[in-house]
Amino acid sequence: DAGITQSPRHKVTETGTPVTLRCHQTENHRYMYWYRQDPGHGLRLIHYSYGVKDTDKGEVSDGYSVSRSKTEDFLLTLESATSSQTSVYFCAIRGLDYGYTFGSGTRLTVV
Amino acid sequence: DQQVKQNSPSLSVQEGRISILNCDYTNSMFDYFLWYKKYPAEGPTFLISISSIKDKNEDGRFTVFLNKSAKHLSLHIVPSQPGDSAVYFCAASVEGAQKLVFGQGTRLTINP
Numbered sequence: 377d378a379g380i381t382q383s384p385r386h387k388v389t390e391t392g393t394p395v396t397l398r399c400h401q402t403e404n405h406r407y408m409y410w411y412r413q414d415p416g417h418g419l420r421l422i423h424y425s426y427g428v429k430d431t432d433k434g435e436v437s438d439g440y441s442v443s444r445s446k447t448e449d450f451l452l453t454l455e456s457a458t459s460s461q462t463s464v465y466f467c468a469i470r471g472l473d474y475g476y477t478f479g480s481g482t483r484l485t486v487v
Numbered sequence: 488d489q490q491v492k493q494n495s496p497s498l499s500v501q502e503g504r505i506s507i508l509n510c511d512y513t514n515s516m517f518d519y520f521l522w523y524k525k526y527p528a529e530g531p532t533f534l535i536s537i538s539s540i541k542d543k544n545e546d547g548r549f550t551v552f553l554n555k556s557a558k559h560l561s562l563h564i565v566p567s568q569p570g571d572s573a574v575y576f577c578a579a580s581v582e583g584a585q586k587l588v589f590g591q592g593t594r595l596t597i598n599p
Contacts, residue, residue: 478531
């Protein structure tokens with residue numbers, strides 16, 4: 377398997393609490409992405425990074441922030457979780473051949 | 488503003504027959520298209536891709552067709568096997584762009 381792992385795999389949190397999801401890669405790829413998957417919407421881009429400390433917004437970035445202090449780690453933070461952020465979150469890395477490799481996902485439930 | 492659309496949420500096909508999954512796009516700047524397959528509790532995995540300079544790309548049982556004038560692509564699976572049961576996402580990008588835009592997905596079920 378490509379070296380990309382997400383943690384945690386599952387999380388239940390309360391509305392209004394901060395939550396941080398972690399994506400770790402061992403491939404030394406420059407580009408990393410956070411997507412969320414929801415029924416009827418497919419995969420939607422939240423934020424992405426094109427290098428250490430270089431990040432940009434995707435199509436559904438409101439309520440989310442990211443940080444990338446090292447090549448291998450890309451963190452997604454929900455500053456104050458809401459029920460609308462209940463979703464499955466996928467991290468991805470992009471290889472030189474333009475292909476994306478996805479992690480196994482984090483299922484987040486906000487109650 | 489859904490730039491990539493998969494209008495069939497689900498598709499059921501008999502084992503051994505052909506499965507055809509469809510995808511439409513609106514952005515004429517897209518020039519690279521991909522199909523991903525996703526099993527439950529796993530991340531999507533790359534299946535096959537096509538550049539806009541081609542109208543067909545084949546890889547084993549999987550063939551992707553691109554009709555640029557209609558802004559339509561399709562994935563053909565022949566013959567369909569039980570292990571093909573999964574959710575299929577089409578995705579598109581502009582060459583050199585940093586982002587993939589995904590469709591909503593189609594759940595394919597192969598019946599024995």
